[in-house]
Each structure stands twice: as C-alpha cells, then as structure tokens.
Amino acid sequence: xxxxxxxxxxxxxxxxxxxxxxxxxxxxxxxxxxxxxxxxxxxxxxxxxxxxxxxxxxxxxxxxxxxxxxxxxxxxxxxxxxxxxxxxxxxxxxxxxxxxxxxxxxxxxxx
Amino acid sequence: xxxxxxxxxxxxxxxxxxxxxxxxxxxxxxxxxxxxxxxxxxxxxxxxxxxxxxxxxxxxxxxxxxxxxxxxxxxxxxxxxxxxxxxxxxxxxxxxxxxxxxxxxxxxxxxxxxx
Numbered sequence: 024x025x026x027x028x029x030x031x032x033x034x035x036x037x038x039x040x041x042x043x044x045x046x047x048x049x050x051x052x053x054x055x056x057x058x059x060x061x062x063x064x065x066x067x068x069x070x071x072x073x074x075x076x077x078x079x080x081x082x083x084x085x086x087x088x089x090x091x092x093x094x095x096x097x098x099x100x101x102x103x104x105x106x107x108x109x110x111x112x113x114x115x116x117x118x119x120x121x122x123x124x125x126x127x128x129x130x131x132x133x134x
Numbered sequence: 135x136x137x138x139x140x141x142x143x144x145x146x147x148x149x150x151x152x153x154x155x156x157x158x159x160x161x162x163x164x165x166x167x168x169x170x171x172x173x174x175x176x177x178x179x180x181x182x183x184x185x186x187x188x189x190x191x192x193x194x195x196x197x198x199x200x201x202x203x204x205x206x207x208x209x210x211x212x213x214x215x216x217x218x219x220x221x222x223x224x225x226x227x228x229x230x231x232x233x234x235x236x237x238x239x240x241x242x243x244x245x246x247x248x249x
Contacts, residue, residue, distance in 0.1 A: 057237065066225060066240040067177070112177060120229070121167065121190055122238060124177035 025050050025117050029125025037133050042100040044128045046113035049094065053115040056089060056096045057122070061110040071098070103132045136160075138228050138241030146247045147216045155211040155244045159228030166209045167227040167238060168201060177225070183209060216248045 029046045036042045048056075054075035059067035073080045073087045073096065080087050086099040096115075100107055108131050114122040139158040147153050159166050168180040170193075179193040183203040194201065198216075203209040213220055223245050227238040 059240075066242050069237055069239065072237065114177075118190070120165065120236075121179045121182050121193075122169075122177075123179065124169075126176045 025115075025123045027113060027115050027123045027125045029113050029128060031128060032126065033129045033131070035131045035133065036103050038104060039102055042103050042107070042130055042132075044098045044111055044113065044130075045095065046097065046115075046125050047093075047095050048115040048123075050115060050117050050123075051094070053117060055116040055120075056087070057114050058085075058087065058098050059112045059114070059124075061112065061127075067112060100130070103130075105132050105134060108132045138226055138239055140224075140226050140241035140244050142244060143242060144245045144247075146249065148249050149217060150215050153213045153216050153220075153246055153248075155213075155224050155226075155246070157209045157211070157226030157228075157241060158207055159209070159226070160239060161207075163228035163230055163239075164206070165229040165236075165238075166203060167229070168209070168211050169225045169227065169240075171223045171225055171243070172221075180211070180224075213246075216246070218248045221246055221248045 027048050057072035058070050060070045061067040071085045071087050073089050084101050089096045111128045113125040141156045164185050166183045170178045181191040181194050181201045182189045186203045198214045201211045223243040225243045226241045229238045230236040
C-alpha cells in the first residue's frame with residue numbers, strides 16, 4: 024500500500040508552546056518524507072524534509088523525526104507563533120518519486 | 135527564479151466543456167508532477183514526467199484526462215467533457231530529479247470550477 028495516515032486533523036495550541044503532528048506510512052520502499060505548509064489561498068510550500076538515512080533533522084524551529092522500523096515520522100514546531108497557523112501536510116515518496124500525502128493537519132495558534 | 139508558473143489561475147467551465155491547464159516548471163528542473171487538491175480527497179497524485187517522458191500516470195482518471203509535456207518548458211493537463219466532480223485545485227510541481235529524489239516545488243495552482 025501507499026497510504027500515509029496523518030494525525031491529528033486539527034491542533035489547537037497556545038502561542039509559545041510546541042505542536043506535534045504524526046504520520047505513518049505503508050510503503051517500505053519510501054525513503055523521502057517532506058513536510059509542506061499551506062496557508063489559505065496559497066500553494067503548499069516545502070518547509071522541511073528528511074531522508075531515510077537520517078533519524079532527526081532540525082531547522083528554524085522545526086524538528087522532524089523518522090522511525091523507519093515503525094514506519095512513522097513526525098513534525099514538531101517549537102515555540103509556536105501566530106504565523107505558524109496553517110495547514111500542514113506530510114508526504115512519503117514511492118516508485119517514480121511521486122508523493123503520497125497525508126490528509127493534512129490544521130494548526131491553530133492562540134495568542 | 136520565478137518559481138513554477140501555472141495558468142490560468144482560475145477557470146470556470148460548463149459541464150461537458152473542455153479545460154486545458156498549463157504549467158511551466160522551474161528552469162533547469164527535469165521532472166514535472168501534477169496533483170489535484172480537494173477538501174474531501176486532499177492532495178492526490180495524477181501524473182509525472184521526467185525529461186519530458188511520461189513516467190507514471192497511475193493517478194489519472196482513465197477517461198477524459200490526458201497530460202503532455204511537448205518540451206522542457208511546459209506541460210499541459212487536458213480534461214475533456216468536464217464534470218462537476220472535476221472541480222478542484224490542480225497543482226503542478228517541478229523537481230530536479232537527477233537520478234535521485236529531490237524536493238518538489240509547487241506552483242500556485244489552477245482552480246477549476248465546473249458548473
């Protein structure tokens with residue numbers, strides 16, 4: 024299978040706290056896991072990604088973790104700000120490099 | 135770097151009419167992907183070209199949908215006899231794709247509304 028499950032669908036957090044989104048995948052051959060942020064009326068923008076030769080990657084307040092055994096990866100937004108409010112999509116690649124996306128998580132950061 | 139360019143940004147068609155959507159990938163990118171986004175289904179893969187050759191069209195509805203990439207600077211997605219269920223945002227993405235898996239960058243999308 025090529026499904027990517029993403030939870031939660033909605034995440035409400037207080038400004039300054041952290042937000043975590045979890046995804047699981049089925050395809051054992053997947054080796055590339057990007058995360059996209061999409062604001063209303065805009066296209067999805069790549070914010071961070073991780074490849075299967077890594078377990079952890081961090082950039083500008085974002086941390087991604089990958090557990091290949093469990094086929095699970097996650098995005099952690101540290102010190103959330105109102106500008107972090109958006110839809111977030113996880114994805115995994117499959118044959119031919121096409122991406123299979125999770126259903127998305129709406130993150131709402133309360134001031 | 136202008137990013138991925140998609141035209142038109144919005145298109146309204148009547149049921150049964152044809153719609154052609156255009157995509158210009160980032161200069162130097164050799165892979166072009168088409169996805170469709172709806173509230174219900176989310177982001178769905180449609181088709182993929184590498185060096186202008188069709189690689190994978192497993193996500194394309196078998197009837198009415200077709201895609202081409204006649205040259206390295208543009209790709210088209212054509213929907214014949216559009217139906218209301220074709221209403222969606224159609225997103226094009228491009229990638230370097232030189233023998234590995236590279237980041238995909240999305241264009242602004244074309245919002246198709248079929249009345």
